[in-house]
Amino acid sequence: MSKKITFINGNPENGSLELDKFHEDLLAELKREPYELNYIELVNEEIKFCIGCWDCWWKTPGLCRHDDSMNKILRSIINSDLLVFSSPVIMGFYSALLKKCHDRLIPLVHPYIEIVNKELHHKKRYPEYPLLGVIIDPDGSGKNEIEVIRTVFSRLALNFKSEVRFFHTTDSVTIKDLKNEIISI
Amino acid sequence: MKLSVFNGSPRGKNSNSQVFIDQFSRGFQHEGGKVSKTFYLVQNQNVTDYATEFMEAEAALLIFPLYTDSMPGIVKYFIEEVGDFDGKQKPVVFMVHSGFSGGIHCVTVVKYLEMLSKKWNLSLAGIIVKPGSEGTRLKPDSWNRRMIKSMHRFGSDFIKYGKLDAKQLKRFKGPDQLTGYQLLGYKLMNWIGLSNMYWNMNLKKHGAYAKRFDAPYH
Numbered sequence: 001m002s003k004k005i006t007f008i009n010g011n012p013e014n015g016s017l018e019l020d021k022f023h024e025d026l027l028a029e030l031k032r033e034p035y036e037l038n039y040i041e042l043v044n045e046e047i048k049f050c051i052g053c054w055d056c057w058w059k060t061p062g063l064c065r066h067d068d069s070m071n072k073i074l075r076s077i078i079n080s081d082l083l084v085f086s087s088p089v090i091m092g093f094y095s096a097l098l099k100k101c102h103d104r105l106i107p108l109v110h111p112y113i114e115i116v117n118k119e120l121h122h123k124k125r126y127p128e129y130p131l132l133g134v135i136i137d138p139d140g141s142g143k144n145e146i147e148v149i150r151t152v153f154s155r156l157a158l159n160f161k162s163e164v165r166f167f168h169t170t171d172s173v174t175i176k177d178l179k180n181e182i183i184s185i
Numbered sequence: 186m187k188l189s190v191f192n193g194s195p196r197g198k199n200s201n202s203q204v205f206i207d208q209f210s211r212g213f214q215h216e217g218g219k220v221s222k223t224f225y226l227v228q229n230q231n232v233t234d235y236a237t238e239f240m241e242a243e244a245a246l247l248i249f250p251l252y253t254d255s256m257p258g259i260v261k262y263f264i265e266e267v268g269d270f271d272g273k274q275k276p277v278v279f280m281v282h283s284g285f286s287g288g289i290h291c292v293t294v295v296k297y298l299e300m301l302s303k304k305w306n307l308s309l310a311g312i313i314v315k316p317g318s319e320g321t322r323l324k325p326d327s328w329n330r331r332m333i334k335s336m337h338r339f340g341s342d343f344i345k346y347g348k349l350d351a352k353q354l355k356r357f358k359g360p361d362q363l364t365g366y367q368l369l370g371y372k373l374m375n376w377i378g379l380s381n382m383y384w385n386m387n388l389k390k391h392g393a394y395a396k397r398f399d400a401p402y403h
Contacts, residue, residue, distance in 0.1 A: 049229065049258050052195040052250070058387040061399040075402040091264050092300050093255070100258035110398070111384045113285075115371055118362040120285040126400050144300060151293045155254040 004036045005182070006080040006130070008073070010087035010098025011137075013043050019088050019137040022170045026135075029179040038076045042097045045069035049100055056107035062125055063107060070104045078108055078126050082165070082185050085153070086135040092145045094136065094152075102156070109159055121159055129160035131185060134167045135178070186276075186344050188213055189242035190223040191235065193249030193260035197227040201321040202248045205280060205313075208333050209246060212340025226259045236266040244276045244343075250318070251283035255294045264301065272305040276347050278339070279312045284319035289361040291316065311349030313339055314358040320383075 007027075011019045030037055048066045055065040064070060077083050085102075087094035110125040134153050138146060150167050157164045166181050173181075190210070194200035203223075210220045221242075224235045226249075239245055249260045256264070279298045283290045291314045302309040315332070326333060335357045342349050363371070374380040388394040 049227075049262075050195055050252065051227070052200075052252075052257075054387075058384060059391040059393055061388070061393055061396045062401045063399075078400075078402045091261075091268065092304060093261060093264075093297060096258055096261035096265050099255070099261040103252045103258050105253065108402075112381045113371075114375075115363070115368065118368060119287055119289055120363070120371070125398070126403060144296070148293055148297050148300070152254050155293070159253075 002034050002036050003082065003185070004076075004080040005030070005038065005082045005084065006073075006076045007037060007039045007084045008086070008098070008101060009039065009041045009043075010085060010095045010101065011041075011043065012088075012090075012095050012097045015043075015090075015095065016088035016137045016139060018139075018170060019086065019135075022135070022137070022175070023086065025175045026178060029175055030182065033179070033183050035183070038080070040073060040076070042101055045073070047073075047100055047104065050103040050106070054111070057111035064104060066104075070101070073101065074105070074108060077105070077130060080130040082133060082182065083130040084133040084135065084182075086137075088137040089139050089141040089145060089149070092141060092148070094149055105156075116158065124161055129162040131162055131165040132157050132160070133165055133182065133185075136167075136169050138169045138171060187219045187221045187243045188343075189221050189238055189245050191226060191239060191245065191247040191263070192223055193226045193247060193257060193263070195227050195250075195252070195257050195259055197225045199322065200250070201282060201318050202250060202280075204322045204329075205248055205282065205315065205318075205332075205336055206246065208336035209278075209280075209340040209343075212337035212342075213344050214340075215337070216341045216344045218340075218344040226263050229259050229262055232263055232266045235263060236268075239263075239267055240270050240272075242275065246278045246280065248280040248282075248313075251281055251291055251294060254290065255297065256281075267305075270305060272307040274306060274308040276310055276343070277302065277307045278310045278343055278349065280315070281312070282315035282318035282321075284317070286317040286359075286367065287361060287363050288314055288316050288358045291358075292361065308347065310343050310347055311339070311351075311354055313349070313354060316359060 046068045087098045110123040112123045194202035
């Protein structure tokens, strides 16, 4: 069975041209590999902001009240072996477009609480979650800003009981090396 | 001093953030300050106007709940709309609160806010962190006495000194990780089946208890 990758591109409209080119080159390489790749450009999807209603936790467990693109995105994510996020750094953090999507991931976890490393976290809803990969266009930002972004994704991995398998900035990895890293997962 | 307030909760007026805003404002006004207006970032169709209000404010309070380990999307959207600007040492207070106990959940977004305040050349009076905030709006004032007293003090210190007391902020936040007693308490509640009482109560209220473990995308 071929591996499945969900690739979420959080580059906004009028975003980073360098990141667009990076994606183009990476996808050209990945398309040659025997993977089922679902490449999602958030800018072309209809995604509403999370409103904190918790319907996905206590009214329609696992399902958001918003009927928009997140339905198919969540289905793709939870059935993938690898979930890749990409975004430029805008105002010191990843894009609001990607953050909007990130907030809408909570239907994938359960509201029940458990203790992990002396911290409170939510339990899994699904038996398995994908490994995570992150690609960031630093666009001149400093290492402290990149470190903050790295930490946020490592917290997502903690909540997904998964791990961040790779975290790269576009100026620190070649397309070939990244492709090899992805296919080795 | 005139304070503009930015409520970054996706729940808008019916939010725990609003409770904190109200108490901070009372302390601020008690010392002669004026709260000009509260802007609800959930009304993101107005984000351009709100960004202008922030840039033109004499002083500002931006408050939001923690969403997936950082700011809610509507707040990031607002930050991007403000963009690069010179705050000219505008006095600002940030506040972030999380449903979970333990300050650790807010540590990363606090680092971000510190960097943001430098980027915007703000006079950062302090970052208020309040873990365990879920349900604050549902509690009577008698249950929130300590929080109310602290938020009043933060509001009054902001106008009096332009700075919040670091020890008071630390005490309000509490420890980053659960203490031994808290861990024991949670383990005990787990053991007797009470730790998820709040969720089970609401699942039953919505007739969804039998579906609580649904995994609809598999």
